Amino acid sequence: MRIVVTGGAGFLGRHFCERILSLGHEVLCLDNLLTGRRENITAFEENPAFRFVSQDVSAGAHIEGKVDAVVHMACPASPPDYLRYPIQTLEVGTIGTRNMLELARTHRARFLLASTSEVYGDPKVNPQTEDYWGNVNPIGPRSVYDEAKRASEALTMAYHRKHGIDTRIARIFNTYGPWMRANDGRVVSNFIVQALQGKDLTVYGDGSQTRSFCYVSDLIEGLVRLLLMEAGTGAAGGLGEEWGINYPINLGNPREEKIADIARIILKMTGSSSQVRFHPLPADDPKLRCPDISRARRFLGWEPKVSLEEGLARTIEYFRD
Amino acid sequence: MRIVVTGGAGFLGRHFCERILSLGHEVLCLDNLLTGRRENITAFEENPAFRFVSQDVSAGAHIEGKVDAVVHMACPASPPDYLRYPIQTLEVGTIGTRNMLELARTHRARFLLASTSEVYGDPKVNPQTEDYWGNVNPIGPRSVYDEAKRASEALTMAYHRKHGIDTRIARIFNTYGPWMRANDGRVVSNFIVQALQGKDLTVYGDGSQTRSFCYVSDLIEGLVRLLLMEAGTGAAGGLGEEWGINYPINLGNPREEKIADIARIILKMTGSSSQVRFHPLPADDPKLRCPDISRARRFLGWEPKVSLEEGLARTIEYFRD
Numbered sequence: 001m002r003i004v005v006t007g008g009a010g011f012l013g014r015h016f017c018e019r020i021l022s023l024g025h026e027v028l029c030l031d032n033l034l035t036g037r038r039e040n041i042t043a044f045e046e047n048p049a050f051r052f053v054s055q056d057v058s059a060g061a062h063i064e065g066k067v068d069a070v071v072h073m074a075c076p077a078s079p080p081d082y083l084r085y086p087i088q089t090l091e092v093g094t095i096g097t098r099n100m101l102e103l104a105r106t107h108r109a110r111f112l113l114a115s116t117s118e119v120y121g122d123p124k125v126n127p128q129t130e131d132y133w134g135n136v137n138p139i140g141p142r143s144v145y146d147e148a149k150r151a152s153e154a155l156t157m158a159y160h161r162k163h164g165i166d167t168r169i170a171r172i173f174n175t176y177g178p179w180m181r182a183n184d185g186r187v188v189s190n191f192i193v194q195a196l197q198g199k200d201l202t203v204y205g206d207g208s209q210t211r212s213f214c215y216v217s218d219l220i221e222g223l224v225r226l227l228l229m230e231a232g233t234g235a236a237g238g239l240g241e242e243w244g245i246n247y248p249i250n251l252g253n254p255r256e257e258k259i260a261d262i263a264r265i266i267l268k269m270t271g272s273s274s275q276v277r278f279h280p281l282p283a284d285d286p287k288l289r290c291p292d293i294s295r296a297r298r299f300l301g302w303e304p305k306v307s308l309e310e311g312l313a314r315t316i317e318y319f320r321d
Numbered sequence: 322m323r324i325v326v327t328g329g330a331g332f333l334g335r336h337f338c339e340r341i342l343s344l345g346h347e348v349l350c351l352d353n354l355l356t357g358r359r360e361n362i363t364a365f366e367e368n369p370a371f372r373f374v375s376q377d378v379s380a381g382a383h384i385e386g387k388v389d390a391v392v393h394m395a396c397p398a399s400p401p402d403y404l405r406y407p408i409q410t411l412e413v414g415t416i417g418t419r420n421m422l423e424l425a426r427t428h429r430a431r432f433l434l435a436s437t438s439e440v441y442g443d444p445k446v447n448p449q450t451e452d453y454w455g456n457v458n459p460i461g462p463r464s465v466y467d468e469a470k471r472a473s474e475a476l477t478m479a480y481h482r483k484h485g486i487d488t489r490i491a492r493i494f495n496t497y498g499p500w501m502r503a504n505d506g507r508v509v510s511n512f513i514v515q516a517l518q519g520k521d522l523t524v525y526g527d528g529s530q531t532r533s534f535c536y537v538s539d540l541i542e543g544l545v546r547l548l549l550m551e552a553g554t555g556a557a558g559g560l561g562e563e564w565g566i567n568y569p570i571n572l573g574n575p576r577e578e579k580i581a582d583i584a585r586i587i588l589k590m591t592g593s594s595s596q597v598r599f600h601p602l603p604a605d606d607p608k609l610r611c612p613d614i615s616r617a618r619r620f621l622g623w624e625p626k627v628s629l630e631e632g633l634a635r636t637i638e639y640f641r642d
Contacts, residue, residue, distance in 0.1 A: 086479040087419075094415030094472055098408075119459055133458050138440055138471040139478045139490075139569060147468075147475035150459040151415055154468035157460045158407040169460075248460060 002026040003227075004067055004109075006057045006100060007074030009036030011180050012114065012172070015220045016073065017041065021049055023224070028063065032056040034088060035076045040179055058091040060099050067107035069227060072100045073114040075149075079142070079282070080185035086144040093148025094155070101159045112168040112227045113156045117252065117289055118146045119171060127256075127290040130171065130248045131239050140284045153248065160246050168226050168245065173252025173291045177216030177311065178318035188213060188312070191263055192319045195272035205281035207260025210288045214253035215311030218304035222251040225300040245299060252291035253304040269312055323347040324548075325388055325430075327378045327421060328395030330357030332501050333435065333493070336541045337392065338362065342370055344545070349384065353377040355409060356397045361500055379412040381420050388428035390548060393421045394435040396469070400603070401506035407465040414469025415476070422480045433489040433548045434477045438573065438610055439467045440492060448577075448611040451492065451569045452560050461605045474569065481567050489547050489566065494573025494612045498537030498632065499639035509534060509633070512584055513640050516593035526602035528581025531609045535574035536632030539625040543572040546621040566620060573612035574625040586629070591637055 003020055007013040008029030013036065017027050026049045029041060033054065044050040055061050057074050075092050076082040082089040097113070104111040120128045121136035136146045153169055160167040176188035184190075194201045231245050239247075263276050296302045324341055328334040329350030334357065338348050347370045350362060354375065365371040376382050378395050396413050397403040403410040418434065425432040441449045442457035457467045474490055481488040497509035505511075515522045552566050560568075584597050617623045 086483055087476075090415075090472065090476050090479055091419060094411075094476075095419065098412060098416065121454070133442070133456055135454055136471075137454050138474045141482070143471075143475040144479050147472045150457075150464075151411065151468045151472035153459045154464040155408075155411050155415075158411055158465050161462070162407055 001068035002028065002066055003069045003071060004028045004030060004063060004103065005071045005073060006030045006096070007036060009033060009038060009040050009052070010073065010077065011184070012175065012216070012219070013073045014040040014179050015177070015216050016071065016223060017044060017050065019220050019224055021047060025049070027051070028053065030055040030057055030061055031074065034085060035081045037181070057099055058088070058096040061103060063103060067103065067109045069110040069112065070100050070104045071112045071114070071227060072097060078185040082145040083141060089144045090148045093152045097152040097155050101155060101165065104165050105159065105163050110166045110168070110227065111156065111159070112170065112223070113152055115153055115169050115171045115248065116149050117171055117173040117250070117291065119150050119153065120289070121146060122284060122286040123288065126288050127254060127292040128250065129239065129292040130243070130250055130295055137284050142284050166231050166246065169248040170223055170226055171248050171250045172219065173214060173250065173289065174211050175214045175216055175219045177315055182319065187211065187259060187262065188315065191266045192270065192316055195266050195270040195274050196319055198272060198274055200275050200277040201263045201267065202279055203259055203263055203276055204279050204285060206278060207263065208258055209285065210256045210258050210290065212253045212256050212290045213262070213308060214251070214304055215306035218253065218306050219251055222296060222300060222302045225302055226251070229300065239295065243295070249295050249299060250291040250293050251296055252293065254291055254293055255308060256288070256290040257308065265308070266312060270316055322389035323349065323387055324390045324392060325349045325351060325384060325424065326392045326394060327351045327417070328357060330354060330359060330361050330373070331394065331398065332505070333496065333537070333540070334394045335361040335500050336537050337394065337544060338365060338371065340541050340545055342368060346370070348372070349374065351376040351378055351382055352395065355406060356402045358502070378420055379409070379417040382424060384424060388424065388430045390431040390433065391421050391425045392433045392435070392548060393418060399506040400463070403466040404462060410465045411469045414473045418473040418476050422476060422486065425486050426480065426484050431487045431489070431548065432477065432480070433491065433544070434473055436474055436490050436492045436569065437470050438492055438494040438571070438612065440471050440474065441610070442467060443605060443607040444609065447609050448575060448613040449571065450560065450613040451564070451571055451616055458605050463605050487552050487567065490569040491544055491547055492569050492571045493540065494535060494571065494610065495532050496535045496537055496540045498636050503640065508532065508580060508583065509636065512587045513591065513637055516587050516591040516595050517640055519593060519595055521596050521598040522584045522588065523600055524580055524584055524597055525600050525606060527599060528584065529579055530606065531577045531579050531611065533574045533577050533611045534583070534629060535572070535625055536627035539574065539627050540572055543617055543621060543623045546623055547572070550621065560616065564616070570616050570620060571612040571614050572617055573614065575612055575614055576629060577609070577611040578629065587633060590633055
């Protein structure tokens with residue numbers, strides 16, 4: 001297959017491209033490098049099956065030749081990034097998503113949206129199943145990301161319903177691993193870099209809020225299965241008739257950890273003598289977040305394999321280098 | 322002031338243009354007439370202060386001359402309309418809103434977004450205050466409207482925060498009155514037209530779901546006050562410090578009525594011998610909807626004046642003609 005990957009120079013995009021190339025597919029990577037990094041993809045640039053085009057997909061993209069699938073991952077994804085680029089974040093989630101759905105429509109290509117657990121906001125149910133409607137502040141600072149992704153999902157379903165596009169929506173929960181940016185602002189990379197540098201670990205709130213962390217190779221395995229599965233195959237999705245493969249699927253690790261416990265584990269694994277420092281919780285920070293992955297288990301035969309300790313060990317090793 | 326009004330040929334747009342012209346302002350009306358009607362505005366076309374441009378604002382708009390305010394009302398607004406035009410609805414709420422915010426930014430103009438009570442979805446609190454986050458299905462058929470408007474609000478707040486645009490967001494609850502389309506699909510026009518034609522009145526569900534109906538002249542008075550009020554004036558908003566004039570304000574009538582009661586009142590007022598027929602409730606239809614208008618009362622000194630009976634009498638007279 002010839003697959004267009006937007007945001008392919010980002011953390012998840014880079015791993016996705018690597019995996020898809022290893023399966024023998026062609027990748028056309030579109031990225032404007034706003035938060036992605038060229039160095040993430042230099043390893044592939046010798047590969048004739050890989051091509052990089054510097055392109056802001058919010059401005060549109062004309063692609064020569066056939067396109068079998070469009071994987072739309074482009075978006076600033078860490079809170080410091082999307083708070084720094086609020087309008088670009090909304091643009092790529094709305095205009096960018098529309099442009100990529102149009103690309104899929106004109107090529108009759110499959111479309112995979114990299115959505116997010118942020119569509120659940122600060123959830124009132126735990127764990128979150130895909131039929132939960134979420135609890136999102138539409139006008140808060142984080143809404144530039146959360147509402148962009150909710151609008152992306154609405155657009156994706158509208159193209160599925162109106163134009164019969166074979167759409168896939170992955171709701172991706174917190175993911176970590178090598179190739180995260182050291183200054184990315186996400187909790188695992190923050191903690192590891194702080195611990196390795198002997199700086200205080202920054203915990204927001206009292207650290208009792210929970211997250212579930214998925215190691216990147218597990219997440220990518222789920223994404224690839226979701227993209228490559230043929231429509232109409234697979235077991236029933238568990239949320240009723242209509243919830244076929246074109247409806248959202250949670251991808252994440254259901255092991256829930258308190259942020260303060262993650263900090264302690266990382267301090268121990270790095271042998272760091274850093275202290276933990278508590279800071280005020282940012283606006284609308286979710287108090288818990290944990291995926292129900294029943295649908296992914298049934299549809300994709302997928303579940304995470306890498307333990308937190310193993311994943312952290314590999315990530316610490318990456319940042320040590 | 323020279324005011325750009327998008328969707329000025331629609332039901333609310335038409336009334337807004339009429340009122341703004343009567344106050345001595347200039348209006349540049351942009352409408353692609355997808356659901357608006359040219360006949361709504363023929364009365365103004367002799368007026369030198371009014372100009373109509375046939376324009377899809379999702380495709381952008383270049384305006385010659387000064388612009389003091391942009392009022393973004395363009396959007397299919399009744400459920401049959403937005404279900405018929407799902408992608409155009411999402412486009413005008415996302416791309417159209419971005420384009421109009423850019424217009425406001427380049428002209429340093431005030432920006433008023435016509436948002437909606439639909440951002441509250443099927444609410445879990447009643448009445449709805451502006452700090453309620455809502456309960457919206459991001460992937461249901463109605464999401465093309467609800468999520469478009471939530472993304473519009475997020476975009477509007479992002480331009481306010483990032484570029485200091487003097488933004489206003491009106492969350493408009495159900496409104497009725499003359500110049501609604503007979504086949505608009507909204508409940509009051511449906512009932513009146515059915516009653517006048519001697520057809521059965523279509524009630525969805527058992528009719529126990531409630532709505533609050535605001536007569537159009539009241540609604541327009543609130544919108545005009547919200548647009549014309551200078552930032553920094555007005556009493557405190559009642560939802561804390563940050564909730565200034567740039568934050569959302571509910572506009573609607575807090576008198577709550579059951580749908581079945583509205584049907585009965587209209588049957589009586591029209592002297593119709595029509596029957597009421599019950600149909601299945603559509604997907605995600607909200608069970609109740611009623612504005613808390615404390616903020617509008619304090620900030621704008623506004624509240625509805627026209628009783629339901631008086632408003633219905635005027636609307637019935639309009640449809641009789």
